[in-house]
Amino acid sequence: MKNRTPLPNLYLALITLITYLPIFLVIVYSFNAGRLSSVWEGFSLHWYRDLLRDRSMLEALRNSVILATASSLCAGAVGTLGAVAMTRLHLRANGLVEYLSTLPIMIPEIVLGMVFLSFFSLIGLPFGMTALIAAHTSFCIPYVFMMVKARLAGMDKSYVEAARDLGAGELRAFYDITLPLMRPAILSGMLLSFAMSLDDVVISMFLSNVNTNTLPLKIYTQLRTGVTPKTNALCALMFGVTLLFGLFSFLIGRSKKYDL
Amino acid sequence: MKKILSLLLLLTLGLALLAGCTPKTDGGGDGDGEPAPPTRLNLYTWEGMFPSEVLAEFEQRTGIAVNYANFDYGENMLTKLQAVNGGEYDLVIADDYIIEMAIAQGLAQPLDKAQLSNYGNINPLYQGQFYDPGDLYTVPYGAGVQTIVYNPAAVTKPIAGYADLWDASLKGMLGVVGNFRVINGMALKVLGQSYNTEDLVQIRAAGDKLLELAPNIRLIKDDNLQDDLVMGEINAAVMYTSQVTMAKLAMPELEVVYPAEGIGFGIMAGFIPSQAPSAEAAHLFLNYLLEPEVAAQCFEWLGYYCTTEAAEPYIAEEFRSFLTLPEGFSLEMEMIQNIGTEAMDLHAEIFTEFKTACGQ
Amino acid sequence: MKGTAAGRPRRGKNLPLLLMLLPIYLTTLLLVAGPLVYMLLLSFLTRAEGWGVHYVFTLDNYLKILQPVYLNTFVQSLKLALLCTTLIALIGYPFGYFMAKLPPKWRGLFSFLLILPFWTSSLMRLYGWMIIFRANGILDKLLMAASLTAEPLRLLYTYPAVAVGMVYVLTPFMIYSVYSSAEKLDWGLVEAARDLGATPLQAFFTISFKLTLPGLLSGVVLTFIPSMGLFFIADILGGNKVVLVGSVIQEQLLKTRNWPFAAALSVVLMLLTTLLIYLYRRITKVRDLEGLI
Numbered sequence: 001m002k003n004r005t006p007l008p009n010l011y012l013a014l015i016t017l018i019t020y021l022p023i024f025l026v027i028v029y030s031f032n033a034g035r036l037s038s039v040w041e042g043f044s045l046h047w048y049r050d051l052l053r054d055r056s057m058l059e060a061l062r063n064s065v066i067l068a069t070a071s072s073l074c075a076g077a078v079g080t081l082g083a084v085a086m087t088r089l090h091l092r093a094n095g096l097v098e099y100l101s102t103l104p105i106m107i108p109e110i111v112l113g114m115v116f117l118s119f120f121s122l123i124g125l126p127f128g129m130t131a132l133i134a135a136h137t138s139f140c141i142p143y144v145f146m147m148v149k150a151r152l153a154g155m156d157k158s159y160v161e162a163a164r165d166l167g168a169g170e171l172r173a174f175y176d177i178t179l180p181l182m183r184p185a186i187l188s189g190m191l192l193s194f195a196m197s198l199d200d201v202v203i204s205m206f207l208s209n210v211n212t213n214t215l216p217l218k219i220y221t222q223l224r225t226g227v228t229p230k231t232n233a234l235c236a237l238m239f240g241v242t243l244l245f246g247l248f249s250f251l252i253g254r255s256k257k258y259d260l
Numbered sequence: 261m262k263k264i265l266s267l268l269l270l271l272t273l274g275l276a277l278l279a280g281c282t283p284k285t286d287g288g289g290d291g292d293g294e295p296a297p298p299t300r301l302n303l304y305t306w307e308g309m310f311p312s313e314v315l316a317e318f319e320q321r322t323g324i325a326v327n328y329a330n331f332d333y334g335e336n337m338l339t340k341l342q343a344v345n346g347g348e349y350d351l352v353i354a355d356d357y358i359i360e361m362a363i364a365q366g367l368a369q370p371l372d373k374a375q376l377s378n379y380g381n382i383n384p385l386y387q388g389q390f391y392d393p394g395d396l397y398t399v400p401y402g403a404g405v406q407t408i409v410y411n412p413a414a415v416t417k418p419i420a421g422y423a424d425l426w427d428a429s430l431k432g433m434l435g436v437v438g439n440f441r442v443i444n445g446m447a448l449k450v451l452g453q454s455y456n457t458e459d460l461v462q463i464r465a466a467g468d469k470l471l472e473l474a475p476n477i478r479l480i481k482d483d484n485l486q487d488d489l490v491m492g493e494i495n496a497a498v499m500y501t502s503q504v505t506m507a508k509l510a511m512p513e514l515e516v517v518y519p520a521e522g523i524g525f526g527i528m529a530g531f532i533p534s535q536a537p538s539a540e541a542a543h544l545f546l547n548y549l550l551e552p553e554v555a556a557q558c559f560e561w562l563g564y565y566c567t568t569e570a571a572e573p574y575i576a577e578e579f580r581s582f583l584t585l586p587e588g589f590s591l592e593m594e595m596i597q598n599i600g601t602e603a604m605d606l607h608a609e610i611f612t613e614f615k616t617a618c619g620q
Numbered sequence: 621m622k623g624t625a626a627g628r629p630r631r632g633k634n635l636p637l638l639l640m641l642l643p644i645y646l647t648t649l650l651l652v653a654g655p656l657v658y659m660l661l662l663s664f665l666t667r668a669e670g671w672g673v674h675y676v677f678t679l680d681n682y683l684k685i686l687q688p689v690y691l692n693t694f695v696q697s698l699k700l701a702l703l704c705t706t707l708i709a710l711i712g713y714p715f716g717y718f719m720a721k722l723p724p725k726w727r728g729l730f731s732f733l734l735i736l737p738f739w740t741s742s743l744m745r746l747y748g749w750m751i752i753f754r755a756n757g758i759l760d761k762l763l764m765a766a767s768l769t770a771e772p773l774r775l776l777y778t779y780p781a782v783a784v785g786m787v788y789v790l791t792p793f794m795i796y797s798v799y800s801s802a803e804k805l806d807w808g809l810v811e812a813a814r815d816l817g818a819t820p821l822q823a824f825f826t827i828s829f830k831l832t833l834p835g836l837l838s839g840v841v842l843t844f845i846p847s848m849g850l851f852f853i854a855d856i857l858g859g860n861k862v863v864l865v866g867s868v869i870q871e872q873l874l875k876t877r878n879w880p881f882a883a884a885l886s887v888v889l890m891l892l893t894t895l896l897i898y899l900y901r902r903i904t905k906v907r908d909l910e911g912l913i
Contacts, residue, residue, distance in 0.1 A: 008718035015715050016733055022748020022788075023740060025758070029751060036487060054312075056328055082644030089637040093645075101648040103656075106841065106909070107893050108849025110866040111659075111886040114873055118662055118883070119655035121343050138651035141644070146909075150800075171636050195738040201852060205332075206873075209340065209348060213329055219743045221307040221330050223856055226484040227747060235744040242739040246732060336874045432774070438860055440875070479777045479859035493755050493776060601667070608876040612863060613689045616696060619779060619861035 023239060030232035047229040057218060057234060064198055064215040071136035072193035079144030080186050084178060087152045102146065104139035109202040112139065117206040128209040135207055136197045144189030151185035298541035304329045304337060305353035311561040318548050324541050334358035341367050346534035351542040353401050353530040357598050360391035368397045368531040375543035378550035381570035386527055390597055398529035399546050402564030404501030406442055406524040408517040414495040421520030422446045430476045435494040438482035440611035441596045442524060446498065449521040455596050458603040467610030474617035505563030505582040525593040559583050663883035673880055681884035697848040697865045704786040705844045712791045713836055716798025734792055746785055746856050753781050777859030785853040794839035801835025837900050838909040845893045865889060
């Protein structure tokens with residue numbers, strides 16, 4: 001497809017630039033010597049040093065990473081199995097379950113937060129990591145489920161049928177044929193889950209306990225009590241690490257045959 | 261795309277592993293073994309209540325690791341504390357009216373004053389208050405009043421009390437704290453009522469009065485109002501004592517006004533939850549906070565009125581005027597207390613009305 | 621959905637599949653259906669004095685929503701949601717559409733660039749906007765340098781600031797929806813229409829737009845109602861003055877401690893979401909939302 005005018009590309013570039021502008025500013029101000037974001041008081045790295053000494057901040061980061069990893073793994077397993085089984089086995093309840101299971105990403109987060117808070121107190125599940133993982137898993141499942149399902153819908157069924165004709169059992173066909181074909185969808189679903197979980201404020205606000213202050217909660221508190229460039233520094237570091245790995249893999253991908 | 265994704269996933273897992281490897285601070289088995297000395301203090305309060313040196317020194321002295329958990333609203337804390345039946349946390353520091361509720365619900369345990377050798381350092385002015393009349397459960401940690409602060413260079417008419425905030429010259433330039441009892445109370449005070457009135461007609465009238473204030477409101481925020489004042493985002497603000505201290509330190513030319521209509525007063529205090537895993541650690545920490553030098557360090561950081569009388573001589577000169585109560589204050593002051601559900605609901609309603617009117 | 625697949629497996633071979641289904645059925649039951657049913661129940665209960673609920677049936681919580689102050693909140697939230705969703709569609713639709721027309725290599729780059737910000741905290745990105753909007757901040761300085769305005773605009777803590785924040789946070793969802801719809805588009809059809817003499821605009825509206833409509837509508841579903849719940853944006857960028865339904869729920873949950881009322885408000889938001897999804901399915905005849913990823 002040839003573009004006759006450069007306008008669309010300019011538009012894409014412009015919007016992408018605007019998307020990155022606030023991130024860029026946050027990073028710039030992480031090097032600000034002063035505390036307020038209104039005045040630039042010179043270049044300094046001392047907020048980074050402060051950050052590395054701030055145990056509670058690092059602990060929040062650790063909690064967030066554990067939470068995001070656990071819930072994206074759980075969601076990966078549940079979502080994938082569910083999507084595969086639902087496309088192969090048509091139960092009457094599937095439609096309903098599918099609708100319900102995707103609800104968590106369609107309804108406002110605040111509703112989910114309220115629902116989990118009240119329900120978990122009802123059934124006596126204590127606040128903390130378990131409750132957080134359960135809640136995060138529930139809103140991560142849809143990402144994996146939808147992606148895998150879409151992938152399966154676009155997949156050539158004849159591979160699986162051929163395998164089964166050759167005598168492979170359901171499980172065997174699943175491991176050898178379906179799973180490898182689904183891998184990209186599973187991975188991208190899980191990655192998205194990870195990112196969503198890592199960024200969740202509202203639900204975590206209701207379910208965390210003394211040991212599970214997560215990073216977004218920490219940042220939210222600070223946004224209200226006064227952000228210091230220390231938080232900027234943490235975000236800059238996280239962004240930097242992601243960007244590095246991303247670019248690295250992107251370049252590797254480009255140098256070989258590109259597989260989208 | 262696949263490669264990017266798998267690499268990103270690898271990164272994720274790597275990070276997770278890394279995070280998993282950092283030494284865990286919880287002491288593994290928090291068993292009830294009485295003789296074992298406490299190893300961990302679960303402290304639950306707002307963000308930024310202690311300078312980190314104070315916490316570090318406590319850890320060094322006692323070998324007890326401080327686990328500092330935060331809540332944003334006292335109500336949120338109470339919900340959680342209720343859900344865990346007064347367990348999990350060793351020490352909670354919160355507002356007076358919240359503590360009253362916690363005590364009423366049996367979520368607090370009486371202090372063992374034998375373990376608090378510094379108990380006598382407390383300023384008696386802050387004791388025997390409504391939330392804990394017998395001083396059985398709490399140790400005060402800071403007190404404050406609601407104050408008007410303005411930038412005389414940008415405000416044309418001098419401000420003497422709440423009523424002046426209604427002046428049209430302040431259009432779009434006023435910031436207020438987000439506690440609806442305080443803000444609605446402002447209107448109640450202008451109308452000559454008590455903060456704690458349960459008369460629904462009066463509260464409704466205060467609501468109507470507040471609607472007239474809406475055009476002047478730029479910002480409703482509980483925390484960090486002082487930065488907006490200092491940065492010139494707003495020209496006048498109704499704020500808490502700690503914010504006043506920080507604002508004045510950053511911008512000495514600001515004018516501080518104790519409203520003529522009457523002053524709202526609040527105390528923060530620490531209490532030990534009924535099922536605290538380690539009441540011993542909590543007592544140790546409370547006692548430590550009551551040491552004059554430590555308290556002075558805390559209050560200089562916190563910016564609230566110092567509730568530990570013995571600490572006053574240790575407060576640096578530049579802070580002293582901010583951290584001690586101005587003379588003859590207690591007469592005009594009124595504490596905001598818990599009121600009935602119906603009055604509370606109406607307060608919430610008129611505040612929502614007020615906020616909506618501000619946004620239009 | 622009735623099974624229509626040709627190779628429908630026989631009963632005896634279904635056990636592994638049933639086992640595979642089990643987790644999602646269980647999680648859905650325990651983590652979605654159960655809680656939602658409880659929320660529905662809660663919305664009909666009476667609030668206890670001080671704390672908790674009494675198991676006494678009442679409709680008061682719903683009647684309370686009809687009080688002018690809360691009804692007004694709904695109207696204001698809907699207005700803002702409408703404004704934001706329109707802006708999001710105007711910005712996100714062309715982006716997703718143009719992105720799908722790029723060569724695969726560039727498509728990969730842009731979807732990577734779009735996903736990258738998700739890895740930073742959305743709160744911090746909003747904080748970036750605070751830096752921009754500050755009085756005498758970046759935007760003010762630029763505008764004043766260009767002599768477009770004489771004095772600071774004071775955009776922070778205003779309605780437009782909230783709208784910008786919402787659009788900023790939610791637009792990627794629209795882009796993904798449109799993109800995944802446009803990606804499947806058979807460009808041959810567009811070419812054919814062009815060959816038959818259609819102008820680019822005609823070709824776009826008769827073919828491309830029609831075929832990407834599910835993406836657009838799914839983007840609307842994914843942004844419209846959620847925008848009513850993003851209380852923290854109203855908090856941070858709006859100076860707490862723009863009252864969303866989400867702000868009221870949060871306040872009722874954490875400050876006023878009226879859980880049944882918060883539940884009733886949540887039920888209404890749920891119903892609105894369900895209604896939108898229903899409309900989406902009716903209009904597009906597609907079951908799944910496009911581009912939910």
